[in-house]
Amino acid sequence: MNxxxxxxxxxxxxxxxxxxxxxxxxxxxxxxxxVAENLxxxxxxxxxxxxxxxxxxxxxxxxxxxxxxxxxxAIGRVGVKALGWFIGASIVSLTIGLVMxxxxxxxxxxHLAAPDGAAAAAxxxxxxFTLKGFVTHLVPASIVEAMAGNEILxxxxxxxxxxxxxxxxxxxxxxxxxxxxQVAAIMLKVTGYVMRTAPLAIFAALAATVATQGLDVLxxxxxxxxxxxxxxxxxxxxxxxxxxxxVGPRAASLVAAIRSPxxxxxxxxxxxxxxxRTLEELQRWGVSRRVASFVLPLGYSFNLDGSMMYCTFxxxxxxxxxxxxxxxxxxxxxxxxxxxxxxxxxxxxxxxLVVIAATLxxxxxxxxxxxxxxxxxxxxxxxxxxxxxxxNTVASAVVARWxxxxxxxxxxxx
Numbered sequence: 308m309n310x311x312x313x314x315x316x317x318x319x320x321x322x323x324x325x326x327x328x329x330x331x332x333x334x335x336x337x338x339x340x341x342v343a344e345n346l347x348x349x350x351x352x353x354x355x356x357x358x359x360x361x362x363x364x365x366x367x368x369x370x371x372x373x374x375x376x377x378x379x380x381a382i383g384r385v386g387v388k389a390l391g392w393f394i395g396a397s398i399v400s401l402t403i404g405l406v407m408x409x410x411x412x413x414x415x416x417x418h419l420a421a422p423d424g425a426a427a428a429a430x431x432x433x434x435x436f437t438l439k440g441f442v443t444h445l446v447p448a449s450i451v452e453a454m455a456g457n458e459i460l461x462x463x464x465x466x467x468x469x470x471x472x473x474x475x476x477x478x479x480x481x482x483x484x485x486x487x488x489q490v491a492a493i494m495l496k497v498t499g500y501v502m503r504t505a506p507l508a509i510f511a512a513l514a515a516t517v518a519t520q521g522l523d524v525l526x527x528x529x530x531x532x533x534x535x536x537x538x539x540x541x542x543x544x545x546x547x548x549x550x551x552x553x554v555g556p557r558a559a560s561l562v563a564a565i566r567s568p569x570x571x572x573x574x575x576x577x578x579x580x581x582x583x584r585t586l587e588e589l590q591r592w593g594v595s596r597r598v599a600s601f602v603l604p605l606g607y608s609f610n611l612d613g614s615m616m617y618c619t620f621x622x623x624x625x626x627x628x629x630x631x632x633x634x635x636x637x638x639x640x641x642x643x644x645x646x647x648x649x650x651x652x653x654x655x656x657x658x659x660l661v662v663i664a665a666t667l668x669x670x671x672x673x674x675x676x677x678x679x680x681x682x683x684x685x686x687x688x689x690x691x692x693x694x695x696x697x698x699n700t701v702a703s704a705v706v707a708r709w710x711x712x713x714x715x716x717x718x719x720x721x
Contacts, residue, residue, distance in 0.1 A: 319506035320513060320682055324525070327517025334518070343515035350515070350678050353508035356501045357664045357677070360494060362454040362462055364661060367491035369466040374473040374484050389602045389706050393610040394646075396698060400542060400612040401642045404619035407538040413530040414627030457668055463647050498661070505681060512678035527628075532683055535620050539690050542616060543697060550701045554708045564588045565700045569693045578695035582607065585696055589703050595712035602706050606699035613694025614659045617687060618645045621659070622666050625676030637670070644669060659691070660684060 330342050447453040447461035454462060473480045473487075517525075550558045565588055568581035582603070589599045622641065626633055633641070644666060660677065667674050680687075707713045 315506040316509060319510040323510040323513030323682070324517055324522075326510070327514040328522055330514070330518040331521050339518045343519050346511040346515040346518075347675075349511035350508050350675065353501075353504055354664075354674050354677060356504065357661065358457060358668070358674075360498055360501060361457050361661055361665050363490065364494045364498060365462050365665070366454070366466050367487055367494055369463060370470040370473065370487045371484070371491050374470045374487070385598060385601060385706060385710060386605075388709055389605055389702065390609070392702050392705060393606065396546075396610060396612055396702065397615055397646045398642070399545065400616045400698075401619050401645055403538055403542055403545075404616035405623065405638060405642065407534060407541070408620045408623040408627075411530065411534040411537075412627060413534045414527060414624040457665060505684075508678060509682045513682050516679070528683055531624055531680070532686060535617065535687055536690055538616060538620060539613060539694050542612060542694060546612070546697060546701045550704060553705050554713070558704065561588075561592045561700065561704055564592050565696065568700075569696045572696045573689045573693040578607065578611075578613075578692040578699075581692075581696050585700060589700065592704075593714045594703055594707040595714055598707040598710060598712045599703055602703045603699055606702050607695075610699055610702055611691075611695050612698035613691030614662075615645060616694070617659050617691045618662050618666065621663050621680045622670075622672070625663075625667065625679065626670075626672055628676060628679060629673050631672055633670070641666065641670065659688070 330339050334342065445461065445464050447458065447465055450465045453465065473484055547562055565585060568584040568588060571584060572578045572581040586599055586603055589603065590596055619642065645662065660681065664674065664677055667676060
């Protein structure tokens, strides 16, 4: 299925560029604009489908994830140390993405105009970014209103309260938890259905963009993809350096051991596909079963380093493309928003797109910008999936070192 989907994506990209180039070369500017507007019907429907799933998906996955966090209390120090590492790694990942997108400026040369009807929305309302406005905006006056308006931070706050309450109740309110997990499973299936229409949206988005902008727009894609993989390389180097510093020289053998699961995640564009092999390699290397079986699955929900970096990189790329300036305060707010909304999204197909869509809506950035990155999202998903595997491997080994739970290979399964 992954291979077939990749084939459709690549085919849609090639066909979209070819169609757009033909229209750009042989149609008048007015004709090219008319074609682009007709193609926008497809892209608008896809964007509305993405917006449709944001609220129930975030609520159900986050409540289910937090409700299961009683394991952190059972394991005690391990849970606290793991969560501390996850928060630190999240901040580092998001910050590297933020710094690199400013240094490389991959979207600065495109200068796209905001889509019709979105010109006003492309200007961020600075007045809402006061301390009082931000803090009061966190708490929903009505969860129904928050979900109707896709107010992602308010949904997250409500989800945290509900998930914590479910976990605190004796026997964890099994009926409620089962219902939330079933809703999450349904929304994951719905998300899968929505993402099957992605090749159509990719074709329409690329054809419309090339029809009006010409082939020069492809250089911007090259800078975007190249800049993101350079940022991932920096993150890999930092994670492995910290691993060697904390664990010692023996960590080099762990880096060699996870090449296979990292390659599997890269080739399938799914870090979840590499989970069983990653767990096996960690235990074979010497991380105790007690630590590995807790930190690794927890990391798959709360420590998606590659995905979080992509969210900052892609969101600011879109802002650059449309020429929307964001102040330092707004960017710090964005880091906090992305760090929170990216949690509990493991297993969601193209979860980063859902998070980015919510962030664009929150900052009133043109939602059509999502279509610019959609064309190359699968290629970038391969890199961030492999990075998620590396990040969670490092987290497991570091926490095991702090706990004195790294065993010699011949006793690792004891």
